[in-house]
Amino acid sequence: MIAKTATFLVSPTHCCGKLKTMGFLLATxxxxxxxxxxxxxxDKFSIxxxxxxxxxxxxxxxxxxxxKKWADKYDIEIDVVQINDYVESINQYTAGQYDGCxxxxxxxxxxxxxxxxxxxxxxxxxxxxxNDGVVLKGESDLKAIKGQDVNLVELSVSHYLLxxxxxxxxxxxxxxxxxNTSDAxxxxxxxxxxxxxxxxxxxxxxxxxxxPESKLVFDSSQIPGEIIDLMVVKTDxxxxxxxxxxxxxxxxxxxxxxxxxxxxxxxxxxRAMGEASGTDLAGYESQLASTRMFYTPAAAVEFTQSDDxxxxxxxxxxxxxxxxxxxxxxxxxxxxxxxxxxxxxxNTGNIKLRxxxxxxxxAADGEL
Amino acid sequence: MKRLINQExxxxxxxxxxxxxxxxLLALYVGASNARLAENPNDKLLPSFDSFGSAIERLAFxxxxxxxxxxxxxxxxxxxxxxxxxxxxxxxxALAFGVLTxxxxxxxxxxxxxxxxxxxxxxxxxLPILFIVFGLGELAKVMLIIIGIAPFLxxxxxxxxxxxxxxxxxxxxxxxxxxxQIIQRVILPQILPRLITSVRLSLGSAWLFLIAAxxxxxxxxxxxxxFLVRRYLSMDVILxxxxxxxxxxxxxDLLLRLLSRxxxxxxxxxxxxx
Amino acid sequence: MSYIKIDKLWKRYGDTVVLEDLNKTVExxxxxxxxxxxxxxxxxxxxxxxxxxxxxxxxxxxxxxxLVAEPSEERGIVFQRYSVFxxxxxxxxxxxxxxxEQSPLLARLFGGxxxxxxxxxxxxxxxxxxxxxxxxxxxxxxxxxxxxxAIAQSLIKQPRILLLDEPFGALDPGIRKxxxxxxxxxxxxxxxxxxxxxxxxxxxxxxxxxxWVFDKERIDPHAPEAYGAKITYDLPVGQTDDALLQRIxxxxxxxxxxxxxxxxxx
Numbered sequence: 001m002i003a004k005t006a007t008f009l010v011s012p013t014h015c016c017g018k019l020k021t022m023g024f025l026l027a028t029x030x031x032x033x034x035x036x037x038x039x040x041x042x043d044k045f046s047i048x049x050x051x052x053x054x055x056x057x058x059x060x061x062x063x064x065x066x067x068k069k070w071a072d073k074y075d076i077e078i079d080v081v082q083i084n085d086y087v088e089s090i091n092q093y094t095a096g097q098y099d100g101c102x103x104x105x106x107x108x109x110x111x112x113x114x115x116x117x118x119x120x121x122x123x124x125x126x127x128x129x130x131n132d133g134v135v136l137k138g139e140s141d142l143k144a145i146k147g148q149d150v151n152l153v154e155l156s157v158s159h160y161l162l163x164x165x166x167x168x169x170x171x172x173x174x175x176x177x178x179x180n181t182s183d184a185x186x187x188x189x190x191x192x193x194x195x196x197x198x199x200x201x202x203x204x205x206x207x208x209x210x211x212p213e214s215k216l217v218f219d220s221s222q223i224p225g226e227i228i229d230l231m232v233v234k235t236d237x238x239x240x241x242x243x244x245x246x247x248x249x250x251x252x253x254x255x256x257x258x259x260x261x262x263x264x265x266x267x268x269x270x271r272a273m274g275e276a277s278g279t280d281l282a283g284y285e286s287q288l289a290s291t292r293m294f295y296t297p298a299a300a301v302e303f304t305q306s307d308d309x310x311x312x313x314x315x316x317x318x319x320x321x322x323x324x325x326x327x328x329x330x331x332x333x334x335x336x337x338x339x340x341x342x343x344x345x346x347n348t349g350n351i352k353l354r355x356x357x358x359x360x361x362x363a364a365d366g367e368l
Numbered sequence: 369m370k371r372l373i374n375q376e377x378x379x380x381x382x383x384x385x386x387x388x389x390x391x392x393l394l395a396l397y398v399g400a401s402n403a404r405l406a407e408n409p410n411d412k413l414l415p416s417f418d419s420f421g422s423a424i425e426r427l428a429f430x431x432x433x434x435x436x437x438x439x440x441x442x443x444x445x446x447x448x449x450x451x452x453x454x455x456x457x458x459x460x461x462a463l464a465f466g467v468l469t470x471x472x473x474x475x476x477x478x479x480x481x482x483x484x485x486x487x488x489x490x491x492x493x494x495l496p497i498l499f500i501v502f503g504l505g506e507l508a509k510v511m512l513i514i515i516g517i518a519p520f521l522x523x524x525x526x527x528x529x530x531x532x533x534x535x536x537x538x539x540x541x542x543x544x545x546x547x548x549q550i551i552q553r554v555i556l557p558q559i560l561p562r563l564i565t566s567v568r569l570s571l572g573s574a575w576l577f578l579i580a581a582x583x584x585x586x587x588x589x590x591x592x593x594x595f596l597v598r599r600y601l602s603m604d605v606i607l608x609x610x611x612x613x614x615x616x617x618x619x620x621d622l623l624l625r626l627l628s629r630x631x632x633x634x635x636x637x638x639x640x641x642x
Numbered sequence: 643m644s645y646i647k648i649d650k651l652w653k654r655y656g657d658t659v660v661l662e663d664l665n666k667t668v669e670x671x672x673x674x675x676x677x678x679x680x681x682x683x684x685x686x687x688x689x690x691x692x693x694x695x696x697x698x699x700x701x702x703x704x705x706x707x708x709l710v711a712e713p714s715e716e717r718g719i720v721f722q723r724y725s726v727f728x729x730x731x732x733x734x735x736x737x738x739x740x741x742x743e744q745s746p747l748l749a750r751l752f753g754g755x756x757x758x759x760x761x762x763x764x765x766x767x768x769x770x771x772x773x774x775x776x777x778x779x780x781x782x783x784x785x786x787x788x789x790x791x792a793i794a795q796s797l798i799k800q801p802r803i804l805l806l807d808e809p810f811g812a813l814d815p816g817i818r819k820x821x822x823x824x825x826x827x828x829x830x831x832x833x834x835x836x837x838x839x840x841x842x843x844x845x846x847x848x849x850x851x852x853x854w855v856f857d858k859e860r861i862d863p864h865a866p867e868a869y870g871a872k873i874t875y876d877l878p879v880g881q882t883d884d885a886l887l888q889r890i891x892x893x894x895x896x897x898x899x900x901x902x903x904x905x906x907x908x
Binding site: 533535536538539540541542543544545546548549552553554557558632633634635637 | 692712715717719723725727738739741746748750792795796
């Protein structure tokens with residue numbers, strides 16, 4: 001692809017002027033728009049992340065030079081870019097602008113994997129253990145949700161959580177009316193009388209729960225390990241450049257050990273992450289409390305290797321298929337294969353999402 | 369050879385010249401799309417025209433699996449309804465406001481500064497207040513459009529009313545007209561075609577606010593669909609929707625222009641504007 | 643008692659004196675044409691007659707009663723431009739004042755009343771020679787026809803004074819001639835009292851029964867605004883000869899020139 005565009009740029013000497021201009025325009029257009037990151041061996045990479053409790057360490061690691069230190073160790077360069085819109089960051093990754101991106105397991109399946117971008121979950125960072133929840137106004141029983149308008153970001157993990165919550169009380173989505181509501185406006189929307197129930201994530205969740213009359217009736221701690229926060233990278237880039245994976249994983253676990261525990265430096269790190277996400281130390285720690293962080297690579301490896309992960313991905317795939325998120329070409333939920341250490345879920349001929357603990361194992365074994 | 373500024377393309381050349389940038393864009397798109405699809409046949413960023421076709425067919429001509437509705441038409445209907453109500457209410461309010469403030473100095477002194485201040489408030493910045501006051505239903509969406517475009521229309525119409533030549537107002541008085549009669553027979557009929565012109569100018573913003581409103585909280589609508597599938601980078605849906613919005617906007621504008629020409633021939637002859 | 647009495651009329655804007663101490667009487671049926679250098683208060687004077695400006699001192703009395711300080715039905719007006727309503731046909735333009743009079747709330751007539759008003763308006767349009775253009779909009783009419791329409795519109799309510807503010811200034815000479823005949827015809831038939839501003843002294847002599855010349859008698863070069871204009875000539879038409887005409891012309895030119903030099907000197 002690169003080679004093709006490059007020829008276009010240098011060869012038109014024998015064309016007439018008009019064609020030359022057009023060739024140049026085309027080439028520019030291709031460079032800007034149409035060049036997915038290449039899989040060849042190289043020494044410059046970029047990853048993106050967005051603000052969320054489990055991903056704040058990336059910003060901290062970039063600011064403190066930890067990522068650079070590890071990149072230097074493997075003689076490569078890694079750009080860490082913060083993108084303010086979560087969905088946009090995944091879209092940019094899927095479109096080919098970045099080699100890696102932080103996202104949840106469900107979005108990894110439904111956006112890059114469903115879009116044909118073979119992706120690998122390089123780091124399993126944490127899972128939501130109460131960070132996502134269903135809130136009702138004035139009712140403390142989840143069953144009361146029947147017949148209500150439910151405001152949430154449609155087709156997101158909130159939507160998935162709602163589906164799982166309804167399942168737990170023998171209801172389906174047909175029993176409620178889902179209203180797509182932008183996450184940026186959810187808190188202010190909740191103050192309006194029209195809104196009686198919402199599903200959302202932190203920090204919005206704690207904001208909403210703290211309002212009078214609000215009752216948290218279901219949260220992600222009731223489906224532990226199903227909403228997982230990952231660092232996802234392009235499978236082919238990782239294959240061609242194992243050093244890229246090693247540097248990222250090495251940096252991540254150094255950040256993890258820096259921020260965990262009660263030492264003054266760990267607190268300072270958490271305070272910095274809290275402030276970067278717009279809250280303070282206490283606010284950030286309360287979000288961490290409902291997040292099961294894997295501070296050690298061993299814990300992450302254990303989680304990844306368990307059979308539960310495969311089952312979780314099956315739930316997620318089935319939900320995604322029912323909502324048309326696997327693409328129109330998908331005949332059933334197993335259309336996209338998901339590889340986990342305990343086996344492949346779905347179509348082995350079309351594996352697009354891989355949970356690969358290899359690099360985390362290296363970290364656990366101190367081989368990085 | 370004549371100077372460049374004196375050379376006019378003939379009819380055919382004008383069409384071709386106008387068409388050329390569109391064709392060029394199309395060619396660029398097809399080229400880039402093919403290149404990306406060769407790399408990854410599932411690429412979603414620049415889908416092929418086949419994908420557009422099947423997305424349109426699925427949304428416009430097959431009932432939805434979940435609700436049984438024809439989503440494309442349902443979205444179009446909902447959006448046009450919101451846009452229509454929002455623009456119609458804005459226009460009526462602006463007409464009343466513009467005529468009263470333009471014609472009556474006391475009303476102008478009283479209300480004009482407020483409207484100037486209101487028109488400077490970016491509506492998107494006070495969304496939370498709108499939610500509390502108007503809720504999150506249809507009313508809120510229509511209100512966002514109204515708050516978005518009514519101040520502009522009000523100020524514009526006030527200006528247009530004040531541009532009516534003094535001679536006409538004096539003349540009407542010498543013919544024995546009261547203030548009320550002048551408003552009815554001299555100001556109102558002359559301001560209607562100008563209202564249509566202003567509405568045409570404000571339609572772009574109206575669409576913007578409509579789509580913003582639908583992105584914030586909604587269960588259907590063109591903006592809703594675009595923002596919903598944006599999450600999944602479904603450009604095969606987004607791009608046809610964008611083209612459709614463009615077509616709708618173009619025809620609404622055309623319709624208003626024809627209406628104005630038909631109803632107010634004197635206005636178009638007088639100002640020489642189209 | 644005279645029909646119109648202009649009594650010690652002054653007009654100042656701040657320190658600038660525009661008109662000083664005008665005293666005149668006008669009888670019913672007189673046709674007064676007003677000429678003068680630009681800036682000599684002709685238009686200000688007309689505006690005071692019309693009611694859009696009020697005197698600083700003195701008064702204009704109609705039948706002994708001061709004119710109200712806003713335009714009213716007593717005074718009809720034809721401006722050089724914008725005198726007719728562009729959104730109405732000729733017939734509607736002329737009917738309008740009847741509708742104002744008879745329908746205070748809707749300003750529209752229906753049924754028999756409308757028919758009657760239409761007939762009245764038609765007759766008026768015929769009188770000004772527009773019987774062929776009843777249903778045309780002003781933009782479809784020539785400049786001369788538009789002014790005919792404006793005159794018809796003003797006269798239908800039979801105003802006690804008709805004010806003409808350079809009504810033919812924008813017309814071609816040939817058409818102007820026709821308009822002169824029309825105005826004289828209407829003036830005689832309807833026994834109108836007319837004030838007309840013109841910049842054409844010939845036109846003034848031809849049309850008027852009296853010609854007023856507005857001019858500044860004194861100009862103080864250090865304070866050009868200190869003295870206002872007066873009516874320097876009040877000529878009954880018929881008493882004129884070429885020498886007088888030239889004298890007036892010269893005096894007006896001098897005023898213009900003085901003002902020019904002052905202007906440039908500033």
